[in-house]
Amino acid sequence: MEQKKNTILFVGLFSFLLGLVPMARAQIPQWEKCERFIEPTSEALLDPEPKGPVDVTADQVEVEKEGLSIFSGDVKFRRRGQWLDADEVLYNKPTNTVEAFGDVRYQDAMMDVISDSAKVNLETDVGVAENARYFLRDYHARGVAAEAEREGSVKTELQGATFTTCDIGDNAWQLKASQVSLDHEEGVGWARHARLKLWDVPILYAPFLRFPIDDRRKSGFLVPSVGSSSNSGVDISTPYYWNIAPDRDATITPRYLSERGPMLAGELRYLNPRNHGRILGSILPHDDKKGDYRGAFSYQHTGSPWSRWFTNLDINLVSDDTYFEDLGNSLSIASTTYLNNQLDVSYQGEGWYALGRFQSFQTIDRTIPGFSRPHQRLPQLLVDGYFPDQFLGLDFDFHGEVVNFQRDALPNGVRLDLWPTVSLPFRTPGTFFTPNIGVRDTRYFLDDTPPGTDNTLSRTLPIFSIDTGAIFERSLALWGSRLRQTLEPRAYYLYIPFENQEDFPVFDSAPLDFYFARLFQPNRFTGADRLNDANQLTLAVTTRLLQSSTGDELLRASIGQIQFFRDRKVTLPDFSEETDSSSAIIAEMAARLAPEWLLRGELRFDPHEERADLGTAELRYRGKGGSLLNMGYRFRRQLLEQVDISGRYPITKNWSVVGRWYHSIADDRLLEVLGGVEYDSCCWAIRLVGRSYITNIEGDRNNSVMVQLELKGLGNLGQNVESLLRRTVLGYGEQF
Structure with a gap:
């Protein structure tokens, strides 16, 4: 043939x-x-x-x-x-x-x-x-x-x-x-x-x-979702997917809450060569429990209309201050205080960056007084530039910003902030030495100032620093492995003269949270309303253990402290001068105890009070077969002390249990508890989860039971329990 x-x-x-x-x-x-x-x-x-x-x-x-x-x-x-x-x-x-x-x-x-x-x-x-x-x-x-x-x-x-x-x-x-x-x-x-x-x-x-x-993609109904909670009763959703065009789609979800009434939610997405975004909205025409209309709206857009030009739009609105408590689905969402609304237009040049921004906030908690609410930026213009290795090897850096701050309560006005710096780095394979000098000029043009007070204020201060360090290395044998250990001492000297800034408004400044990286920064405040006075020296050291053959980091430990040569007089309202001769001691550590185990910790110790101010400890285990364990402890003196334990444990090849216990020790309150069981076989899986979490500061709780039946290769019946577990149990669903 x-x-x-x-x-x-x-x-x-x-x-x-x-x-x-x-x-x-x-x-x-x-x-x-x-x-x-x-x-x-x-x-x-x-x-x-x-x-x-x-x-x-x-x-x-x-x-x-x-x-x-x-x-x-x-x-x-x-x-x-x-x-x-x-x-x-x-x-x-x-x-x-x-x-x-x-x-x-x-x-x-x-x-x-x-x-x-x-x-x-x-x-x-x-x-x-x-x-x-x-x-x-x-x-x-x-x-x-x-x-x-x-x-x-x-x-x-x-x-x-x-x-x-x-x-x-x-x-x-x-x-x-x-x-x-x-x-x-x-x-x-x-x-x-x-x-x-x-x-x-x-x-x-x-x-x-x-x-x-x-x-x-095809238009059509998706698998319905059925659940129940103590806040809203039986919850039934029947989403419909609409394939509008190759670059646009939408999901329309009629939803029925037995204790609140019918609700409608929707999502519109688009993806074009130069932009993408999504619009989310929900409406509950009449909440039978609250007796009023409820709704929320969100719009995110990111684009690049021309080369080097970028746009970003983020709009978020909600009908009332308890919307997320009643209709949200997580502890973090229920505790939301402000919603951000922002429009950015930026340009990325060769070594420099420019941004224009309009930003406002919706305050969800209406009990917050006007003088405690954040300022709107209408507008904000920002320019940053970095030009390394210029004349004589100098590095030039520039930060410039002008903002119009507005809100219902005074003070309001325009702030101009200019901050040029120049540095001369010296580097060798094992050392670095970088002197840096800059000038920060900040000016205010205030609205509606009280009689007898200036409506224009200014502050011009030099900033001088030296950052230097070295890296020492040695080989050693430990636990039967060839390792490399590094010793990395670092010193950072900072000098800024004092200038009285008590008359300056506070638009966006607050004390920076003090952790290891802050040891090497020139200002202990956010924003530009306060520039600290400084005559100080930071001394720190880091050591690492590295696998010689692969370079994998097995251990990293760091410790550091600032030595102050004078009192710090620049403060924010309701704060007193700082007179301690040294800062808290900051230590942090991360250790790969074994391929499956990771230990991390941080400690802030006050040597003057002889007690710890802040501490965190986290232990993670990622085993075979999807077993995992997360144990976390965090405290901040006089503010919080919490324990967070979550994990998943396979009992047999197919059966496993999953759970989370999130407890506040400070006020003896269970913030969130979750427990469930899942059966996962070749072609189907079922997950049953019970959950309870706090929805507001008064301690009201939302209790729910969720079931999901997954027919692999076909779809899911019930609520999206798997998505919930991914949010609440760190590492759930990841491949190890």
């Missing part, structure tokens, strides 16, 4: 069989708990791109006068990446048809298709297969069809079809339909009389079901 004819037979018949199972092109999830069914019978099938000549073997080949060619007895078509086996293959030249009979089996890298018989017209590419069984290897899907008919590359009709991702012999769930129509051009399918069975028990029926068969 001629090679050309063999190729026609092969490609024609099995392009037909290949097209019977379009789901193989869909996204491939992970199936780590499954056994691989129907393994490829040869490594030659693992080639994802079939190529090369076609080899045909058969026990007997007959060519009749009427143009009928008969291949019989263990017929094998072989091509690298594609195999076909059958008991008998007939080729009718006058009708240009190919028929295969008896244990017809097609294999490639993705799938295995077995049928009693198959027939295809090579001219029209129309064919039919009887009693077909298919197996998708990577997708771990299988099913049957009593009859499968395909009209070229356009349509496929399946009669008596099934689909599941469970192992052979385990039909935990199965989707059955009396008829399935697949439109390959549109990328959609229709199932008639579709039934979803769990352990052979029908739980869902749809007389007509529309679904995607490739990666193209």
Whole structure:
């Protein structure tokens, strides 16, 4: 038989069989708990791109006068990446048809298709297969069809079809339909009389079901979500996905809360070559518990309209001060105090950056007085520049800002802040020495000042610093490993003369939180309303243990302190001068105790009071099989002391427990508790979680029970428990 004819037979018949199972092109999830069914019978099938000549073997080949060619007895078509086996293959030249009979089996890298018989017209590419069984290897899907008919590359009709991702012999769930129509051009399918069975028990029926068969987005209803909470009662959501255009889509979600009433939420997304964004909104026309309208709106946009130009828009609005308490879904959201609204337009130059900003805030807690609310920036203009290795090796740095601060309560006005600096770095392979000198000029133009007070204020101060350090290194053997240890001493001297700034307004300045990196910064205040006076020396040292062969960091420990040579007179209102001769001692540490264990800690110790001001400790474990443990402790003297423990522990191969315990020791209050159990098998998983968390400062709680049934490869029923666990249990769902 001629090679050309063999190729026609092969490609024609099995392009037909290949097209019977379009789901193989869909996204491939992970199936780590499954056994691989129907393994490829040869490594030659693992080639994802079939190529090369076609080899045909058969026990007997007959060519009749009427143009009928008969291949019989263990017929094998072989091509690298594609195999076909059958008991008998007939080729009718006058009708240009190919028929295969008896244990017809097609294999490639993705799938295995077995049928009693198959027939295809090579001219029209129309064919039919009887009693077909298919197996998708990577997708771990299988099913049957009593009859499968395909009209070229356009349509496929399946009669008596099934689909599941469970192992052979385990039909935990199965989707059955009396008829399935697949439109390959549109990328959609229709199932008639579709039934979803769990352990052979029908739980869902749809007389007509529309679904995607490739990666193209399709409009349609998503899986409903059902849950319950003490705040809102039974919560039912039925999201509808609207594929508006290739660059736009939307999700519209009717929602019913049994104790509050009907609600509508929506999300619009767009993605263009030069911008992207999303709009979120929700409306509860009448809250039966509150007796009023409730709603929220959010819009985020990021773009680059021209080269080097960037835009960012962030708008957030809410109807009332308890919206997040009643309708939010986490402790952090429920404690939100302000909502940011901001428009940025920026330009990135060669070594410099410019930004224009309009910013305002919605104060959710209306009990906060006007003089304690943040100022709006209407507008803010900022320019930063850094030009290293210029004349004589000098580095030039510049910061400039002008802001118009406004709010209902005084003070208001414009602030201009200019801060040029120049430094001359000296570097060797093991040392550095960087003197730095700058001048910071800040001016105010205030509105509506009281009689007898200046409406213009200014402050001009020099800033001088020297930053120097070294890195020493040695090799050592420890725990049977070759390691490298570094010793990195560092000194930072800072001098800024004193200037009385008591008359200056406080628009955006506050004390900086003091941790290790702050030891080497020139100002202990945020913003520009206060510039500290300083004559001080920071002494610090860091040591590291590194794996010699890989460079991996096994241990890092740092400690440092500031020595003050004079009192610090610059303060904020309601703060007194600082007279201690030294700062608190700051220490931090991170240790990789083993590949699965990580320990981190930080301590701020006041040597004058001889007690710790602040401390954190965190222990993380990431084991095999998804086991994890997070243990955290944090305290801040006279403010908070908390313990946060969360984790997941596999009891067996399939069963695991998950939980979180978040407790405030300072006021003996349980901030959040979560406990659940999950069963995760090859093709399905179920998660049951109970949760309780505080929604406001008064201690009101929201209690809820959530259930999620995941049918892998099909979808989820119930609430998105997996998403909740990812937010509350650090490391949940990550691959280790």
